[in-house]
Every structure is written in C-alpha cells, then in structure tokens.
Amino acid sequence: MSLLALQAEQVIVGCCLQGQILLEQIDGLRPDAFAGESHREAFAAILGSWSQGLPVDPVRLQDLLRDRGTAREELGYWIACSDSGFSVALLPGHIARVREMAARRALLATADRIAALAHEGGDIGEQIAAASAAVAELSQEQGEKRGLRVMADVVRDFLPEFGKRFEPKQDGVPTGFRDLDAVLHQMRPGNLVLVAARPAMGKTSFAMQIATREAERGGAVAVFSQEMADLELAARMFSSVGRIPLEGINRGELSSDDHERFASAVSRLQGLKLFIDDQPAQRLADIRTKVQRLRRRHPLSLVVIDYLQLMEGTPSKSSNRNSEIEQISRGLKAMAKELGCPVIALSQLNRDLERRPNKRPVLSDLRDSGAIEQDADIVLMLYRDEVYNPDSPDKGTAEVLIRKHRQGATGVVRLSWQGAYTSFGDLAPGWVEREAETSAGRAYAFND
Template sequence: MEGYKNLHSEETEKSALACMFLDPGAAEFGKHALSAEDFYVPMYREIFEAMQSVEVVDAVTVWNELQRRSMGEQIGIERLTKILGAVGSSINMKSYAEDLQRLSYYRRMQQRGNELMQAAIKQDEGEIGRLLAGMQGDGYGEGGAETLADGFAKRLEKLAALRANGNSLIGLTTGFHDLDKALGGLRDGDLDILAARPSMGKSALALDIARNARKSLTEERDRVAIFSMEMSKEALGQRAYTAEYLIDNDRFSVSSSDEEWIRTLADIEANGEEFEKTMGGLLIDDRSGQTMERIRGKCHKWQTMGFRLRLIVVDYLQLIQGKGENRTREIGEISRGLKRLAKDFECPVLALSQLSRKCEERADKRPMLSDLRESGDIEQDADVVAFLYREEYYFPDTEHRGEAELNIAKQREGPTGTIRLRWMNRSTTFRDLDQFTNTDEEPPRGWS
C-alpha cells in the first residue's frame, strides 16, 4: 500500500461522493462513469457501493444501505455528515471523476507492472502475454455508455469523410482492383482468412497484399507486420523483390550465368532506393514455434518502438502452437486469439490457413467452407473467408493457364463471389485480371 502513496487523493474521493449526494444528475453520472475500484480509501469505496445499490441517492437511503451491509456503525453518521457538506456545488463532478479514473488506472498499471516483473523472473511467456494484453486494453476516461445509434453515427461520419476525400474504400487497399471492390478494402478489427491447399500461392498472394498495402500508407510510423512461420525473412525478401519488379526467380539461382548475375546486380542498384523506401516498412518475424502470446508480445514491442500497425499477416494459422485439450480446441483458441488481435490493435489481420484434402476428392477440386482444416471455429470467427484455387495445378491442359480464382465464400459486410487473378509463376506473384462475378446463392453459414 505504501507504493500507492501518490496514486490516490482522499480529498477528491470525498468531493466526488459529496457531489453525488448534492445533485441527482451528478449521482447518475457517477454511478455510470465510476467503479468501486476507482476509490482507494476503503470507507469511500463502501459508501460508493451503497450509492450504486440505491435508486435515489440521499443521506437516508445510503445510510440505510450501509446499515443493511453492517457497515453503518463502522463508518459512523458523523463521517457521512462531513462528506455531505464537503462541497457547495456539483459543477466539478466530471473533473473529479476523471481524476479518480486516472489515479485508479495508474494504480492498476503499478500492480500489473509488479506482476509483469514476477512473470519475467519466472520466464513465464504466457503470463507475460496475458499481462501485456490486459495493460494494452486498459484505459481511463471511457466510462460513458455508447449506443448502437452512436455506432451508426460514427460509421456515417467515416463514410462521409472517405467520400469527401474521393476514397471508395472503407479499409486498407489490397492492391487488387476487383478484390478491393468486393471487400471495400481490409477493415480495421476484421479477421480475414485466406485458405488454400499447398502450392496454390497463398503465401505469394498474402505478400502481394502486404506490399500493396504498405505502398498505400502515407504516415511515417505506419507499418505492415508479417509473421512467417514457414519461410525465412531472406526468402521473403527475395520474393518481395521478384514480385515487385517482375523478375524471374531464376535470376537469383547460383547456376545463373555471370552475365545474368551482373545484370541482376545492376537492376538491384537501380531499384534499391525505391525498394528500401517501400519494403522497409514491412516488419518481419520469421521465428518458428510461434504462440499467440509471442505474436501479441511482438506486436506490443513494435508498438512501443513507435510504430502503428496497419495490417498484420500471419502465415499460417495451423503452425501456431496452442494449449488446448486437442487440436480442434487449439485451433479454435488460436482463431479467437487472432480475432482479438485485430480488435485490440485496431487493424485487419490476414491469416493464412491450410485446407483438408477433402476438396481434392471432388471432381473440380474447388474448396468449400467445410474444407477449413481442423476447426469450424475459423469460419465462425472470421469476418472474411476467401479460397485461392488454380485450375492448372490439377488440370494442366486447362484453358485458364496462368490464372487463379479467389472465391470469397464468406463476408459479413459484403457480397460473396469469385475474382480472377493473373498468376505470374516465374516471379511468384499475382496481378489483376479485372473480373468479379457475384454469386446468387444464399450467404454462407456463419453470416451475421
């Protein structure tokens, strides 16, 4: 308790209670804006809890409630009377409440800081992640009640601002015209799932989206973060370069000729400044054996370095380690953790997912929502589920060689449908084909 010496104000606590006694409006405000933990002095906390329990706040009702709680004699009528006369006006009630919330917040941070130190001594990564998440989501001054009408007004305000600036996207651009048109961009707080069987190009498409999103950002501190548990940062760096400038992957082979290598180095020198300027804003963590706690912790670290995360890419979901009783429950916990990550950092999370082999048993091999591997929770938690499919992988003689389908099978706030993309195999990248086909079928299960 000694450590909280400068983190509470007995006078402010008493004045706030006096305002609530004095003015019914102040009493209602205090009941909604404050909580019992905002009062450090035990006697004042008991009085506030009594106030919360009565419909009309006055000396008689509060005293009776204190008596009912067997606290009346301990507090004493004289102390209650002194509180009643502590202020002559309730005009400063809001200011008192803000001060109490602020001091309460700092007391919580001090307590969690002590707990964080103990978790660090024990090297308990899970506890460290939980504490950091709690600290990041904590705050003060936000005790007012909001309604759906408030939410709708904020949405209208955002749409009006976008239209005034000539922006047709609600979210962050993917760099693909028809995909942006279908999704309205990648929206803050959304969990977007990109799923496919191996070798379809989902890592390449995710990297394309990350590159394109980064190039659209204008604020110096804005960043796109990539968690790659399958490919190293060296491999991703090379792929980003070949994709950006449509360079053949073979140019980076040790078997390429000396002439080709000299030409490659000359191209890199010519493109180097531009590449560094754009791709230098892509943060990468390529550690294997990731957990949700480690991912969240790394995001917090980047945030404390002054970066603002505008998009988080996770490649891929099934490689994240969980702690469930079985793999299905683990995947469910991981998908919920990714959704919380999007909400807490107020940015979209694009998570890649493997599919089961069931789709390969069908004649046309196209994936469905039921193919999401190991857990139906992925479909439930996701705001968008899109399947990547390249027909030529299964049918080499198809007339759609060099093309890919991106099937938006679920979208909470928009249409489902299929987009065609150009597949550039030699550079491992996708480009627009400008074609979007709406589906006429019912929205997918999980639509809400």
Template sequence: MDNLSKKELNKINVINDAEKNVLAIIAHSIAAAEEVFSILTEEDFTVMNYKVIFKALQEQFLAKVAINITILSNYMLKNNMLNKIGGIEFLTDLFQSYTTDANLPEYLDIIIKNTTSRRLKAVLENIHREIETHQPIDEVVSKAEKEILDVKKERKGNLFKTSFDEVDKVLQKIELLENSGEMLTGSPSGFRDLDRMTSGFQKGDFIILAARPSMGKTALALNFAVKSAAQSKKAVAIFSVEMPAEQLIQRMIGSYSTVDSAKVRTGKGLQTRDWENITKAADFLKQTKLFIDDTPGLKVIELQSKLRKLCRENEVGLVVIDYLQLLSTGTHFSDSRQQEVSTISRQLKALARELEVPIICLSQLSRSVEKREDKRPIMSDLRDSGAIEQDADIIMFLFREDYYAAHDPSNLDTPLETEKAQLILSKHRNGPTGSVELLFVKKHGSFADYGLQNSKI
C-alpha cells in the same frame, strides 16, 4: 504515515477530498449520480468508509430510492453498514460537506488517475514477482505489454459510445472520402477488382487466405504485402513460420523483376537485361517498409509481443502470417489440435482489433477437396476449422483449375506459362461475396489483375 513526505501526504489528502466530495455530490444530485455510477466502481475508492458508502448509495440508486440522510442511514443500519463507517456522525459530516456540483469533472479526473496509477503499480509488481520466480521471459514480456495497455483501455471500455457522437464521426469520414476521391477505406491489396469488392483491407479485420498446397497462396500473400507497402507507404509485417526471410526476398525479386524465378533461385543463365531488372526490383523493395520475422515454431504470444512493438514504432498498414497451422500456443491441449487452432484464431482476431490493423492469415485446406469432382474450396474445407469461420471477417480461397489439369496424367497438353486464377470470397462480413479473376504468371511466381499481365504494382 510518519515516514511519508509532505508532498505524498498532500497527494493523499487531495485524493481523499475528491472521493468525499464525489460521494456528497451523489447524495444531493440524481443527474450527477447517473454520471458517476456509469464511470466509477467501488474499487476506485481508497478510503474504506467511502467504499462502503459508495456501495450503499449505488444500491439505493439502482433500487430507485430517493436519497436523503435519514433513508440512507436506516438502509445502512439495516444492512450492517453503518457500524463499518463509525456511525451516523461520519455520514452526517459527509452530507454537510456538500457545496456544489461544479467541480465534479475535476474530482472524477483525480480519482480515475489515481486508480490508473494504482493498477499500473500492481501490474509492475506482478511482473517483478514473475521475473523473480523465473517464469519464461517471453511470456512475461507479452503478458506485461498486454496488461499495461489494458490499464489504459479498461476505463475507455467501460464507457458507452453514443449514436450522437458515432454518427458524426461516420458522416465526417464519408465527407473526407468524397472530397479525396479515394475509393479505398482500408489498406490496398494492389488488385483492382479485389479492392473494388473490399474497399481495401479494413482496420481490425481478420482475413483468412486458404488454398491447397502449391496453389500459390504464399506468392499471392507476398504480392499483397509488397503492393500494399508500395501504395500506402505504410509498414507491412510478414510473419513467415515456414520460409526463411532470404527465400521470401528471393521470391519477391523474381516476382517484381519479371525474371524467371528459376534463374533468380540458381543464379544461372542470367543475361545483362535480367540483371538490370533484378537491380531495379531490389532498389524498389529497399524503398518499401517491409518487416519480416522468420522465427521457426513461432508462438502466438511471441507474435503478439513483436507486433505490438512494431505498431508502437511504425504506422502498420497490413500484417501477413504464413501460416495459421504452423503457429502454436505453447500450451498442451489435451482435447485436440482443432481446439488449439481455434484458440489461435480467436487470439489473432482479438489482436487485429486491439492494434487496429488488418491481419491476413494463410491457412491450409483439408484433403477432402481433392475427393470432389468440383474442387473449388468451400468453408468446411478449412483445416482444423473450429472457430476460424466464426472469427474471420473475410475468408478467401485461391483456386486454379489449370493446376488440376496440369497434374492430370491423362492430360498431354504442354503446361501454360500463365493461368487464370480465381480468388473466391466465401465470407465477407462487411461487403459482398463473389469471385475475383487474377492471372498467375508461373515463371515469375506472381499474380496480376486478369488482362493486365504486365502490371507489377
């Protein structure tokens, strides 16, 4: 104490006075006690005597016992608490210090800020220890980001949201939507019928887009990403574990230039008109706020860290992950790969809610779908499904019947340039299920609303 500055001593005195005054108010007011016990815990107090008294007051309050100094002192004596605070004199002084309830909000604010400060210091000390013990730096950074955010969110999470406040918020939102004339309440997919069913991809939603290989799920996901970025003007993050960024951009240029993707990929056979369209598509893509991470073998902990940083620096409207089964936790799961995928699914759902962004995660389907006569996917076809069905807010399956016809050896017809595709919403937690018809343009590797083949955005 002798080494503390005058400023530090004054701060400690202010905190101690706030703690003492809160306890005195609790002891004299049932209404105040209800408020305090819904906000503070024993760990919010720094003086050991005050911790003990708070616990005794709380126990008496929960037992619905009237609080006065006689009843409280007898209770504390019986439970071996009174000797811990130095006897009846300390308790008497506390009761006599009461003056008014008027300053309770100010006292609570002082205590809460002090608790936040102490917890933040503890987190920083823990980070320093992990660095000194040479823990993997990417794990330290991700853990640190989450713990620092949790320090602030923990207090908010302890509070109930009242129907009075929440109903007003919803009514205000409905009124804003009515006045704006906007049908979407979330990030646009860019596809007319899908947006009608979902009202856009909603904040905090975890969305699964699944299909068999070569069905076009990456192409559709890229369409979602570009259309959403163009229409919302918000940032869109793409985590591509399977394909490098250069190939993704190449596919986007092919899709939005309407130039044959083979020509874009090889650079052969391009005409002047093709180059004009490629240049326009390139200029268009430069105007969108697309952020691509193509780290191979990406761990969920790395994805979390990168996305948190991106969300701090930008207003992110949509996140696309290609794809779920290529992510890893970085931890060995002795039981099964299914357990690891289930863990990843839960972590991504939690991340979507934490950052309040919709996350679209691509997923593989098991081979069992190929063995059925009706090859339309169902939820049990999700590979390593585990918790995916439970965690996802929306589960969409991409299905092209013509894909199977083209791969049928008995079919001698010339493959079509365009095919009807179905986007099957098998699960929609907050809306209808059903199918959306799309048009797949094979040579561009792009999708469009059915009947609007030439629609790009």
C-alpha cells in the same frame, strides 16, 4: 505521491446521499474504483438501491450496510458526508480524480506482477509474454468506454470519415489486383483479412504480392514468415517482381535477359520499407511487441502473418488447440485495431474438403476454430483447379473466393497464375462474379 482520493470519494458519496443527482451523472463509475473500503461498500449499496428505483439517504444507507454486514461507519459519518455542502457542479472533477487514482493503483499492481515474474524461474520468453499480456490487459481495461451514443453524435462523427472516401487517396490498403479491389475497394485500417487455402494454392505468394505492392506505394510493411526463411521469401519476390523463373533463381541458372531483370528487381526491392521476421512459432505477444517497436520508427500500413496455425498460443490446463487459435484470432483483430492498419493472416484449411467432388473451399473448411471466421472482416479463399485436375480448362487461372466481406459484396474474382514466377495477375476485364442471394439460389453477374 499518494494514490488515494479519499476526500473525492467522500464528496461523491455525499452528493449521492443529497438526492440531487441522477444515475447517469455518475458516468459509469464502478465501486471498485474506490480505495476506501467504507466508501466502496456505500457506493455499491447506493447503486443497488438506485437500480431498483429507490432513493437513498443516510439512514437508508446505514440500514442497507447493516443488512449486508458491511457497516463500518456510524450513521453520523454518512450524515456528515451528506451535509458537507459540496457542490454537485464539481462532481465530474471528483469522479475524474477517483478514476485517475484507480488507474494508477492498477498500474502499480501490474508493475508488481511484472516484478514478481522477473524474480521467478522458468522460461524468460514466457515471462516476457506474460508481462506484455498484463500490460495489454491493463490498457484495455483503462480504455475509453463510451457506452450508448445518441444517433446525432454517431452521424456527426461518421460524416467527416465518409467524406474521406471520395478523396482521391484513401487511408486503406489496396490489394493491387484490379478486379479484387473493385469488390473489396480497400482493406481498411483495423481490418483483419484472412487468406485461406490448401497447400500449393499460392497463399504465401498472393500475400507477398500485396505486401510488396503496398511497400512500393511507400508504406511500411511487417511480414512474419513462420514457415519460410527470409532468403526463401526473397527468392520468390525476385521471381515475381523480375519475371524470372523461380527454378532458375534456385539453381543459379539465369539467362542474360534474366540477369538484367534480376538487376531491375534488386533496384525495385532493396529500397522498400518491407521488414521480414522469419522466427518460427511466435507468440502473439511477441509479434505485438515487435510491431509496436517498428511503428515507433515507421508508420505501419500493413502487417502480414504467415500463417496463423503456426503461431504459439498460451496454453492452460483447460485449453485445447481450438481455444488457443480462438485466442490468437481475437488477439490479431485487437492488434489490427490497436495499430490502425490492416492485418493479413494466412490460414490453413481442413483436408476434409479434398474428399468432396467440388473442392472449392467454404467458410466451414477453416481449420481449428470457428472463431477465425467470426473475427475476420474479410475472408479470401484461393482455389486453382489445376492443382487437382492437371488438364483443367482453367489451367493458368486462379479463383479468389470472397467468402466474407463485412462491409460489402461477396463473390468470385478470377486472376491469372504464372507458376514459373509463383505470381498472380489480372485477367482481361470482366472476370468478377458478384454473388447475390435470390429466392431461386445464387445468381452471378459479370463485369463488362
């Protein structure tokens, strides 16, 4: 099959030279989509002249090409293109043909790059990651680019989606914590949700409770645990779900009641579509490949990554860890949109916050890169005062600080904390602190 569309290119150039079409009718076509070198140079010259508000006929085109030193055809060729009698009404079909052949040539070039990687020496994991990145880059380049849209079209597309929000079952994922869901409503498809905390605050337990509840709702959940082994995670899940002290599970010392609760937890957990990968230091390309493979078998509703700073970036001579984390963060957001489900990424916080009198974290405490804050749709930060103050009056409770919520309110939600089960829970109704900026500062209102 030929990957050239030289006749279609000739028609497009000819229609431009006829002076019967406008710039917007070209529909964003770029010169690099043309395979014929003379056609490519001519189309670039035409677009340049149009951008200055100047029309182009065959004579002017030839002058432009000569000025650029790219005149590869005689004037008669452009006159023939202009006088060929092609119908402007058929122009969209010719544009589509040129675009298709350009995409096929790009696909072939990507395949050649991947074939060259296969013949090179070096680490096979890095080469597979590079191949995956090349395919992802091609997919992004060839994705639909809608450009400017009139508001009537935006409203038309928004109304059906808005109507779905009033249906009993939404397509998002709840956290399962009553007061937190009252503020967030749901984690929506394509959301990147960041859960950040200092060590020992319970961020892994918090994320795993959300993951378990979503799996119990019937969703398929993928968990990438890069710090904790899958059996260690399982022990925590049995403790949380079965209300069994984690220390007893780890020591193998269970009461008769614990044995019954353990059996109940087994029946609850073993049938869930909850998939755990505990391979450490994974690359984003590896994770994307695995979730895409899983998605072919089970429609994914949630992905959890524990934690972001343990992921391996793609280093270059000019990169540092901050730029690698920025690359990973943006890749996770792109993956969430690509999968059409929320991605929860756990994150560390800078230890500098522990030097402050008030150790409640803020966005500037995010470790390694400010891009994490920019890419995330929701940023939740966990704080338990008893970690720093063992005699705290707030012992047994935790604060979920909603530091960023792209589609709604920020504020503070209080949860209970049962350390024996490494488990969070709902408090009595009324512990949602909704934050509002006023001229006098921040005001808080409590739900009744």
